[in-house]
Amino acid sequence: MRRFTMYGLLIFLIISCKDNKTKETTEATEESEVVAEKTIKLKSEEIAYKVDTLSMKGYLVFNENATEKRPGVIVVHEWWGHNDYVRERANMLAELGYVALAIDMYGDGKQAAHPDDAGKFAMSVMGNIETATARFNAALEMLKAQESVDPDKIAAIGYCFGGSVALTMANAGVDLDAVAAFHSGVQLPVMPTADIKAKVLVCNGAIDPFIPIETVDAYKKAMDSVKADYKYIAYENATHSFTSKAADSLAKKFDMPLAYQQEADEKSWAELQKLLEEAFKEN
Numbered sequence: 001m002r003r004f005t006m007y008g009l010l011i012f013l014i015i016s017c018k019d020n021k022t023k024e025t026t027e028a029t030e031e032s033e034v035v036a037e038k039t040i041k042l043k044s045e046e047i048a049y050k051v052d053t054l055s056m057k058g059y060l061v062f063n064e065n066a067t068e069k070r071p072g073v074i075v076v077h078e079w080w081g082h083n084d085y086v087r088e089r090a091n092m093l094a095e096l097g098y099v100a101l102a103i104d105m106y107g108d109g110k111q112a113a114h115p116d117d118a119g120k121f122a123m124s125v126m127g128n129i130e131t132a133t134a135r136f137n138a139a140l141e142m143l144k145a146q147e148s149v150d151p152d153k154i155a156a157i158g159y160c161f162g163g164s165v166a167l168t169m170a171n172a173g174v175d176l177d178a179v180a181a182f183h184s185g186v187q188l189p190v191m192p193t194a195d196i197k198a199k200v201l202v203c204n205g206a207i208d209p210f211i212p213i214e215t216v217d218a219y220k221k222a223m224d225s226v227k228a229d230y231k232y233i234a235y236e237n238a239t240h241s242f243t244s245k246a247a248d249s250l251a252k253k254f255d256m257p258l259a260y261q262q263e264a265d266e267k268s269w270a271e272l273q274k275l276l277e278e279a280f281k282e283n
Helices: 002-038 084-095 115-126 129-144 161-171 213-225 247-254 262-282
Strands: 042-051 054-063 070-076 099-102 149-159 178-182 199-205 230-235
Touching: 042 084, 042 129, 054 084, 054 129, 070 084, 070 129, 070 161, 070 262, 084 099, 084 149, 099 129, 115 129, 115 161, 129 149, 129 161, 149 161, 149 262, 161 178, 161 199, 178 262, 199 213, 199 262, 213 230, 230 262
Parallel strands: 070 099, 070 149, 149 178, 178 199, 199 230
Antiparallel strands: 042 054, 054 099
16 A cells, blocks of 8 residues: 555656646747737838739838737828838837838829928828828738738828828728828818827927917817817927938928927827727727
8 A cells, every 4th residue: 555655656747747847838838929019129020012003112110029910000101201200100119119110102102302392292292191191002002911910900100291291181081090190281281070080190380480379279189079189299490301310411401491300209208109009999
């Protein structure tokens, strides 16, 4: 009887030891996967898509160490076109854990070298809402189709012209969880309607001459009338393009009221992070 008891005890200890090792191995594996996901390794790629016969040039970027599907964020460029700045912002979003797609609203990655050209390019899009919507939606579907993206969690942000595009899409009822606009005009081709689904953030400079106060008042009144979920911030002493470090040189080159302001840039980026966290958590 004693021999059987000792033998049984030995077997029990062996089995327990194996179970503990299995548990330790599993925990170690899970921990290594978490560490790997937290280690950011950005993967970017040029991505082409079409609207009718027009070729569009996009830039997709995400953390390739992340294993689960993540929210996607569209980034719409300034009136200068799809340049390095919009890609820089896409990279920053990818570092936060999102899949970012810097899109092309002009076609063929076209960029303006002068404000006169930039204005013409921007008007050719914003002056034709059907064109703007078709180009935005083509990029939206491209982003949703990415393997790394959760298609039920999508936001859009934009700068200057790009902010106006994003706000217009929100006003038109495009299915977005959140929209953010920076130094963006708010006198839009589609003003706020009851179809708005997105949480909206607008970050502008309080002394931006391109954004008259009467247009801001009209925008807020319209948003309030449809009970939209929005936040409008006007940063003191900030003018147009306050998020862009290239603003000062462009201001000097073209004699324009542009200026980078670090405080407003950092505060508005923090507001964006809060917006995205809240919007995607609710969805």
